[in-house]
Amino acid sequence: MNASFKNISEEKRKRVVEVAFKEFALKGFENASTNRIVNTLGISKGSLFKYFSTKLGLYTYLVNIAVERLLKHMEEHEVKGDKWKERLLNYASIEFDFLIKEPIVYRFFSKTVSELEHPQLKGVRDELYKTANAYLIKIYSSINLTGKDDELLMLHISFVLKGYNEHFLKSTSAYEMTEFEKKIYLSGLKKHLNLIRRIT
Numbered sequence: 001m002n003a004s005f006k007n008i009s010e011e012k013r014k015r016v017v018e019v020a021f022k023e024f025a026l027k028g029f030e031n032a033s034t035n036r037i038v039n040t041l042g043i044s045k046g047s048l049f050k051y052f053s054t055k056l057g058l059y060t061y062l063v064n065i066a067v068e069r070l071l072k073h074m075e076e077h078e079v080k081g082d083k084w085k086e087r088l089l090n091y092a093s094i095e096f097d098f099l100i101k102e103p104i105v106y107r108f109f110s111k112t113v114s115e116l117e118h119p120q121l122k123g124v125r126d127e128l129y130k131t132a133n134a135y136l137i138k139i140y141s142s143i144n145l146t147g148k149d150d151e152l153l154m155l156h157i158s159f160v161l162k163g164y165n166e167h168f169l170k171s172t173s174a175y176e177m178t179e180f181e182k183k184i185y186l187s188g189l190k191k192h193l194n195l196i197r198r199i200t
Contacts, residue, residue, distance in 0.1 A: 085196075103177060
């Protein structure tokens with residue numbers, strides 16, 4: 001982000017971010033078009049590149065905003081439950097609330113995760129992995145996994161969550177989620193978690 005972006009009004013900044021989020025969420029990094037973004041905004045391409053020197057610069061800025069908003073949302077809620085599966089389901093419920101509240105940002109984040117192997121996204125990938133690893137440790141700490149074999153269990157849970165989330169988002173035609181979709185999501189996740197036996 002260039003300094004000139006900070007100098008425009010907050011309303012204009014929010015509009016640029018909103019339109020860019022939607023473009024990248026729908027098309028992904030490779031297929032997103034800065035032409036479509038500027039046409040929607042009603043500004044020149046030169047103006048956009050005055051704010052962000054490259055498409056990658058704009059994308060990286062959005063990744064940082066998405067991570068910041070998601071982490072802020074998660075930190076505002078306490079994970080509850082007596083057993084680790086209950087706590088994990090509660091965590092998943094809190095994260096789903098973010099999807100309900102900010103569907104475009106969540107979809108953008110999901111799209112980003114699915115295309116991190118793109119050669120131009122190495123810097124984004126490295127930073128995101130650092131954040132994700134720190135965040136996963138925090139999650140597993142919050143659900144009280146402390147046994148000697150819990151590292152393997154945590155890895156398995158990561159696979160289940162990632163796979164189930166991708167499957168759920170692909171299987172629903174709804175773009176904006178409601179409490180109804182949340183109930184379906186949590187019911188399905190609970191079934192998968194119930195198949196996981198505690199490693200001893």
